[in-house]
Amino acid sequence: AQTVTQSQPEMSVQEAETVTLSCTYDTSENNYYLFWYKQPPSRQMILVIRQEAYKQQNATENRFSVNFQKAAKSFSLKISDSQLGDTAMYFCAFMIGGGGADGLTFGKGTHLIIQP
Amino acid sequence: NAGVMQNPRHLVRRRGQEARLRCSPMKGHSHVYWYRQLPEEGLKFMVYLQKENIIDESGMPKERFSAEFPKEGPSILRIQQVVRGDSAAYFCASSPNPGQNTGELFFGEGSRLTVL
Numbered sequence: 001a002q003t004v005t006q007s008q009p010e011m012s013v014q015e016a017e018t019v020t021l022s023c024t025y026d027t028s029e030n031n032y033y034l035f036w037y038k039q040p041p042s043r044q045m046i047l048v049i050r051q052e053a054y055k056q057q058n059a060t061e062n063r064f065s066v067n068f069q070k071a072a073k074s075f076s077l078k079i080s081d082s083q084l085g086d087t088a089m090y091f092c093a094f095m096i097g098g099g100g101a102d103g104l105t106f107g108k109g110t111h112l113i114i115q116p
Numbered sequence: 117n118a119g120v121m122q123n124p125r126h127l128v129r130r131r132g133q134e135a136r137l138r139c140s141p142m143k144g145h146s147h148v149y150w151y152r153q154l155p156e157e158g159l160k161f162m163v164y165l166q167k168e169n170i171i172d173e174s175g176m177p178k179e180r181f182s183a184e185f186p187k188e189g190p191s192i193l194r195i196q197q198v199v200r201g202d203s204a205a206y207f208c209a210s211s212p213n214p215g216q217n218t219g220e221l222f223f224g225e226g227s228r229l230t231v232l
Contacts, residue, residue, distance in 0.1 A: 103164055
C-alpha cells in the first residue's frame, strides 16, 4: 500500500514571498504519478501540477514548481511570488501508473495562508 | 465541455434517513471514483466504478454504503440509515480509460452531507 505524508499542517508567509511545501511518499512501485492539488475555501479540488515518476526533469507550471527526488521519495512544491489567491489547503497525492484501482492516495494536507 | 457534476451540493439528513449523492462524469469518461473528506483531513478513497461494474470498493464501509454506475445515468453513492459520523464532504472524480490516461483525475465540487 502507498502512503503520502505531509509534515506541515499549516504554513503562513507574506505576499510575494516564496514558500515550499513538503511531501514524502512510500511505495514499492516504479511507475507512478505524483500530484499537488489545491483546495480553496470553495472546496473544489484543483490540480496544480503533475509529475511522472519516469521523468527526471522537475515539472513547472508558471509560479509553481516541484523538487522531485525519486530516490528519497520526496516531492515538494515551491510557490514563487505568492499571491493572496494562493491561500488554500494543498494536498500531495500519488497514483500508480496506468490508473491504480484505488485512484489517488492523498496526504493530510497543508493549510497555506498568504498574508497581505 | 462540462466538468464533473455532483448534486446535491449540500444535503441535510436526520439520523436513520437515507442519503443519495449523484455524480455525472465528464463527457467521454467511463471511470468514476468516490472519495470522502472528513473535516481537517485529506480525501480518502471509497470506491472505483466503471459503467455497470464495481472495480474496487475496498475503501467503502461494508454496511449501509453502496455505489452504482449504471449504463445510463449518473453514478450514485447511497448511504442508508445515516449516522452523525457520516457527516463529511463526498467528492466524485472521473477519468478516461486509466490504461490510456495520464493519471489525472477530474474532480467535482463535492457534496456536503450533514447528519443531524
